[in-house]
Amino acid sequence: MKSRSVGRKGSLKVAHRSEDYGFSSVEDAVAAICSGKMIIVVDDEDRENEGDLTIAADKITAEAINFMARYGRGLICMPMTVERLDELDIPLMVSQNTARFDTAFCVSIEAKESTSTGISAGDRAATVRAAMDPETRPADLARPGHMFPLRARLGGVLVRAGQTEAAVDLARIAGLNPAGVICEIMNDDGTMSRVPELAEFAGLHNLPMITIAELIKYRMGTERLVKRLASAKLPTDFGEFHVVAYKNVIGNETHVAMVRGEIGDGQGVVVRVHSRCLTGDVFHSRRCPCGRQLQASLARVAQEPRAVLLYLNQDSQGMTLANQILAYELQDQGLGSVEANERIGVTPDQRDYGIGAQILRDLGVRSMRILTNNPRKFVGLEGYGLSIVESIPFTVGSTTDSAVNLGSG
Incomplete structure (x- = not known):
């Protein structure tokens, strides 16, 4: 020096x-x-x-x-x-x-x-x-x-x-x-x-x-951070999927891959990534698009001969359930969604797609046709041995209620 x-x-x-x-x-x-x-x-x-x-x-x-x-x-x-x-x-x-x-x-x-x-x-x-x-x-x-x-x-x-x-x-x-x-x-x-x-x-x-x-x-890219736990057939209203559960060995969260068809050589597989949002996915909140995005994702993936819907059991954009409800409360008091998120200290996007990338690799996916309206979020996936051959726009209608931006993009 x-x-x-x-x-x-x-x-x-x-x-x-x-x-x-x-x-x-x-x-x-x-x-x-x-x-x-x-x-x-x-x-x-x-x-x-x-x-x-x-x-x-x-x-x-x-x-x-x-x-x-x-x-x-x-x-x-x-x-x-x-x-x-x-x-x-x-x-x-x-x-x-x-x-x-x-x-x-x-x-x-x-x-x-x-x-x-x-x-x-x-x-x-x-x-x-x-x-x-x-x-x-x-x-x-x-x-x-x-x-x-x-x-x-x-x-x-x-x-x-x-x-x-x-x-x-x-x-x-x-x-x-x-x-x-x-x-x-x-x-x-x-x-x-x-x-x-x-x-x-x-x-x-x-x-x-x-x-x-x-x-x-x-x-x-160098450490094995996911463990396959179990897999089974899963009939749904949208068709039959093969569901595979994975454990994140660092955070112990369980993530789910909904697989349609045979992955085969792993080339050109349609992939949709969705981050958990309890109020949207389960309670069908009209204050975020997450529930509608999940339903539309299942319907879209079910139409493909081979595809994966990856459901990440982590808070979208760092928004925990408590913070999500707090953001709703602040919106009720007159704040906009962006201001509410800033007030509670939520950063724009804290999701970690590295875990998702390891799951996709384990499933045999090598190149993807990804369903997203924000392809820039996924540019780093090539560092994990995955490539994006096509970005397919994914549009879901909005609601009239104020929205906390928690969508999976």
């Missing part, structure tokens, strides 16, 4: 693509982590929209801590697994987390041995090494201290697309202890660095840079 500062400008929020800013592959990033090199991990624009210097905890040095403090300028933290934090009896900092992105800060720590004031680069590196030492016991760590552990969610970035989980996942994939050290990157003027400035910083210091989105895609 070069040791001179870079005159980065103020923040700029842009839509970024890997080809625009020289992002590295996840494989290259993992190799760098394994060798003890620091990398930059870029968050999603809909979250913190920042970049963190990231290194494996197993590879920490005083020099790395000093680089983070001098050039990163953010808070230096230590993402760890729930298991290791429990072993060291390191509790969460607060019992009720009200942080915007639910960052799980724990009580700060410090190694009792081999440290002085605890704040120097050497002392903080010693604290990290102590936390990684299997011989370390809770009594060996002082509380509070100058190192801030972060509790990573089980399932990593597949459950929470955060810097904490990314650091733990990268270390684990590299074959190291699942823990890291991270630090946000700030500009010279104190503002947060965004992708253009991060790319400049990465080039100056010769650091690989990846996005959390690419790490998610990598894990979805």
